[in-house]
Amino acid sequence: MSSWKSARRIWDISQTLRPGLPVWPGDTEFGIERTWDMAAGSPVNVARMVMSTHSGTHGDAPLHYGNDAADIASVELDPYIGECLVVDARGVSGMIGVGDLPAILSADRVLFRTYDAFPHDGWREDFTAISAEAIRWLAAQGVKLIGTDAPSVDPQNSKSIEAHKAVLDEDMRILEGLVLDDVPAGRYELIALPLKIAGGDAGLCRAILRELAE
Ligand SMILES: Nc1ccccc1C(=O)C[C@H](N)C(=O)O
Ligand SMILES: [Zn+2]
Numbered sequence: 001m002s003s004w005k006s007a008r009r010i011w012d013i014s015q016t017l018r019p020g021l022p023v024w025p026g027d028t029e030f031g032i033e034r035t036w037d038m039a040a041g042s043p044v045n046v047a048r049m050v051m052s053t054h055s056g057t058h059g060d061a062p063l064h065y066g067n068d069a070a071d072i073a074s075v076e077l078d079p080y081i082g083e084c085l086v087v088d089a090r091g092v093s094g095m096i097g098v099g100d101l102p103a104i105l106s107a108d109r110v111l112f113r114t115y116d117a118f119p120h121d122g123w124r125e126d127f128t129a130i131s132a133e134a135i136r137w138l139a140a141q142g143v144k145l146i147g148t149d150a151p152s153v154d155p156q157n158s159k160s161i162e163a164h165k166a167v168l169d170e171d172m173r174i175l176e177g178l179v180l181d182d183v184p185a186g187r188y189e190l191i192a193l194p195l196k197i198a199g200g201d202a203g204l205c206r207a208i209l210r211e212l213a214e
């Protein structure tokens with residue numbers, strides 16, 4: 001018998017899309033509804049979904065924070081696949097600053113874990129954001145993708161969205177709403193491709209980490 005289990009361990013770092021999924025205050029609630037139902041005599045089950053582009057685990061398109069910038073269907077995919085560094089930032093309160101970053105990164109992609117336990121059951125306003133200065137420092141080290149388990153790289157009440165603007169200036173990519181509860185700090189292979197939505201300001205992701213090959 002063949003087995004689908006790969007020799008390299010995989011961590012699913014995606015939120016489960018479902019009714020009750022915590023969403024940004026005021027944004028569209030996630031909904032799913034059967035449109036063809038086998039219980040009603042249909043040969044198959046099919047559903048329709050209603051959601052925000054920023055539901056659950058997602059990648060922001062530059063269009064989200066730059067009105068003339070690229071939509072999610074147009075961005076290169078390279079940033080979303082490859083070796084990454086998971087950094088434990090659980091000790092940081094407020095905002096991740098340059099002083100909270102590891103001195104030596106040698107990584108193109110950096111993911112920050114801010115939660116002890118991801119808040120699956122409700123929205124939390126007091127998430128840990130990332131400073132614009134930290135983003136510029138990461139860019140200077142060659143980082144092209146920043147990920148976080150928080151719902152945004154800027155604080156919820158920010159109007160100036162300086163972290164997003166720094167990401168725009170540096171032409172980096174962002175993943176938000178990752179689930180890193182079971183992931184020890186260290187190096188992994190990241191695969192997190194945003195859905196190809198024309199005009200999309202973000203794309204939902206199934207994000208995974210894979211143990212690196214020996
Ligand atoms: N849905 C929103 C509605 C209004 C303002 C922000 C959001 C966001 O989703 C923020 C986001 N996830 C971000 O990319 O930082
Ligand atoms: Zn977003």
Ligand SMILES: [Zn+2]
Nearest residue numbers: 060152153176
């Ligand atoms: Zn964002």
